[in-house]
Amino acid sequence: MGKVIVRPSTAQDAPALAAIYGHHVLHGFGTFEEVPPTAQEMAARRQAVVERGLPYLVAEDAGQVLGFAYAGPFRPRAAYRYTVEDSVYVAPAAVGGGVGKAMLAAVLRECEVFGIRQVIAVIGDSQNAGSIGLHASLGFEHAGVGKALGWKHGRWVDIVWMRKALNGGDANAPEATGMILGGA
DSSP: OOOEEEEEOOGGGHHHHHHHHHHHHHHOSSOOOOSOOOHHHHHHHHHHHHTTTOOEEEEEETTEEEEEEEEEESOSSGGGTTEEEEEEEEOGGGTTTTHHHHHHHHHHHHHHHHTOOEEEEEEEOTTOHHHHHHHHHTTOEEEEEEEEEEEETTEEEEEEEEEEEOTTTTSSOOOSOOOOOOOO
16 A cells, blocks of 8 residues: 545545445445445435544555545434444455544544544444454453344354543533434
């Protein structure tokens, strides 16, 4: 790899996002989706995150998208407006090269500026040492395991929850207004 840059995603990145995510849908346990979404669906998902002012970033090298990472609402209820869930997906050829860490670190910096207090990682597969290690390397702590919550590729798959506090976490009341969310 040459010089990897992390930048805000654009609508034009949708085909690359769909290709990278589609690989993980079909071959991995990091997502519990089983049918890869189209580029149009990925564009709509990206737009929903960006419209909230949350980060949706890509890593690229010489114009080729190597991965994407973003922070989306953790849950739709208003009380969750200071908590996001992160997602990180790296192209197979770029796994292990620091791309995921660079993107997630940038997402965390943007979330901190936004006033987010908690970042949750919901990691598919308790055997996903790469994602668990990535999150631990950036200060996430284990928050629990949900045993056998999904059935994919012919086996039961766990969920590993990890969390990272930002902006003081739960040590004091938030000063920012948080995200606008729907629901009661």
